[in-house]
Amino acid sequence: MKEKNTENLMDKLISLCKRRGFIFPSSEIYGGIANGWDYGPLGAELKNNIKRAWWKRFVHGRDDMVGIDAALIMNPKIWEASGHLSHFTDPLVDCKKCKNRFRADEITPPTPPFVRGGKKDDFLERGRGGVCPNCGGELTQSRQFNMMLKTFLGPLEDESAVVYFRPETAQAMFVDFKQVLQTTRKKLPFGIAQAGKAFRNEITPGNFIFRTREFEQMEIEYFVKEKDWKKNFEMWLEEMKQWCKFLGLKDDELYFHEIADNERAHYSKRTIDIEYKYPFGQKELYGLAYRTDYDLQNHMKASGADLNYEDPATKEKFVPHVIEPTWGVDRSVLVTLLSAYHEEEAPTSEKGESETRVVLKIPKALVPIQVAVLPLSKKEELSNIAKNIAKDLREQFVVEYDETQSIGRRYRRQDEIGTPYCVTVDFDSLNDLAVTVRDRDTMKQERVQIAGLPEYFNKAF
Numbered sequence: 517m518k519e520k521n522t523e524n525l526m527d528k529l530i531s532l533c534k535r536r537g538f539i540f541p542s543s544e545i546y547g548g549i550a551n552g553w554d555y556g557p558l559g560a561e562l563k564n565n566i567k568r569a570w571w572k573r574f575v576h577g578r579d580d581m582v583g584i585d586a587a588l589i590m591n592p593k594i595w596e597a598s599g600h601l602s603h604f605t606d607p608l609v610d611c612k613k614c615k616n617r618f619r620a621d622e623i624t625p626p627t628p629p630f631v632r633g634g635k636k637d638d639f640l641e642r643g644r645g646g647v648c649p650n651c652g653g654e655l656t657q658s659r660q661f662n663m664m665l666k667t668f669l670g671p672l673e674d675e676s677a678v679v680y681f682r683p684e685t686a687q688a689m690f691v692d693f694k695q696v697l698q699t700t701r702k703k704l705p706f707g708i709a710q711a712g713k714a715f716r717n718e719i720t721p722g723n724f725i726f727r728t729r730e731f732e733q734m735e736i737e738y739f740v741k742e743k744d745w746k747k748n749f750e751m752w753l754e755e756m757k758q759w760c761k762f763l764g765l766k767d768d769e770l771y772f773h774e775i776a777d778n779e780r781a782h783y784s785k786r787t788i789d790i791e792y793k794y795p796f797g798q799k800e801l802y803g804l805a806y807r808t809d810y811d812l813q814n815h816m817k818a819s820g821a822d823l824n825y826e827d828p829a830t831k832e833k834f835v836p837h838v839i840e841p842t843w844g845v846d847r848s849v850l851v852t853l854l855s856a857y858h859e860e861e862a863p864t865s866e867k868g869e870s871e872t873r874v875v876l877k878i879p880k881a882l883v884p885i886q887v888a889v890l891p892l893s894k895k896e897e898l899s900n901i902a903k904n905i906a907k908d909l910r911e912q913f914v915v916e917y918d919e920t921q922s923i924g925r926r927y928r929r930q931d932e933i934g935t936p937y938c939v940t941v942d943f944d945s946l947n948d949l950a951v952t953v954r955d956r957d958t959m960k961q962e963r964v965q966i967a968g969l970p971e972y973f974n975k976a977f
């Protein structure tokens with residue numbers, strides 16, 4: 517099989533996602549909503565598999581981790597204390613000619629230094645030196661734009677009812693720190709994990725599910741003694757590298773970007789952005805930051821609560837320091853699909869004829885459908901056997917039963933959605949009580965006894 521290059525990869529992937537039911541434009545029958553996407557049946561499976569695998573690996577798989585599921589709308593004082601109300605801003609510029617809006621730090625050539633969320637003065641020059649990427653027109657001076665999504669809680673729409681949809685999942689882990697500590701009696705070092713929705717009023721959402729205003733994150737706040745931060749930072753960096761491998765990402769698709777001192781958020785002493793080489797450029801996939809004791813200290817001051825940790829051996833009291841690895845769920849889905857997308861020249865006959873097949877080589881642990889059961893014909897004698905096989909396998913695996921269209925077309929569909937195995941029931945099955953199992957990646961077929969299928973797939977997954 518010869519691999520073909522994949523030009524226009526984003527267009528092809530977006531079209532496949534819509535055609536096969538991974539990801540659809542949201543609210544489509546009403547004309548859509550700006551940059552809103554809905555996960556369809558296969559996309560929801562893939563996304564849930566990624567989240568489940570993350571939880572299993574980092575929460576269930578470790579003795580030093582616990583998970584929480586906090587409210588989306590929290591007391592707005594949290595966002596004051598965390599600095600989000602004053603600092604969670606992006607520099608916005610308008611084009612004087614075509615009236616389009618851009619993030620000043622994304623305009624080339626940008627005017628350094630570029631500190632997002634920094635003080636107002638840092639940005640006065642932002643946007644200068646760059647022209648409108650759309651029409652080449654002159655840009656306005658940049659102004660700070662807060663990305664928090666506001667709403668009102670309760671029936672009164674006045675200032676006292678203003679609340680915010682969380683712009684990150686992280687703050688709940690700081691705010692709940694004391695309660696988690698008391699109820700779990702964990703000792704340092706230990707971490708709190710959470711996965712869930714976050715909302716940001718992004719100036720320039722786009723590139724499919726790369727940047728949206730509503731998205732999901734998986735975050736860990738890992739509490740350590742100050743003297744231990746370096747080794748724990750390295751430990752999490754390695755964990756994140758292993759996770760990228762697990763998603764099927766290759767080393768040459770990734771870049772570990774050490775953020776320079778003058779570009780880091782003011783509370784961070786070290787940050788590495790894990791970047792991916794997307795078809796639209798090299799950009800952030802995940803982040804890893806040493807946040808010092810900044811957050812707990814701030815919440816302690818603002819709330820008056822005692823967020824100290826008492827060392828059980830020495831009785832010493834101190835505020836723990838924090839390493840924060842953070843993963844975007846939607847970007848995880850996007851890179852898994854991008855890396856998995858292959859176009860191959862595949863033989864269709866012994867005479868050397870071939871056709872291009874599209875195959876998603878999604879890691880087996882993450883595929884939406886694990887086994888497809890396909891009777892060669894709709895005739896009852898075959899479909900009865902096939903339906904029974906599907907029923908049995910469904911007890912352990914995610915199975916799709918499909919008897920429509922030609923077998924070739926059904927294989928193509930399963931390749932395109934990344935199903936690792938197709939089980940084909942043919943007329944020989946009536947006599948030898950065996951079926952053909954086709955492998956997605958090699959396209960090799962082997963004969964397997966029907967009674968042995970559960971064991972076969974238990975070994976395979």
Ligand code: ATP
Pocket residue numbers: 684716718725726727728729730731732733800801802803842843844845846847
């Ligand atoms: P970027 O520089 O791309 O805006 P960020 O540095 O603001 O990202 P963080 O605040 O570190 O992002 O958020 C943690 C993770 O959440 C990111 O690494 C990314 O995977 C994901 N993420 C952030 N913003 C978005 C968004 N608007 N849409 C989808 N995922 C996002």
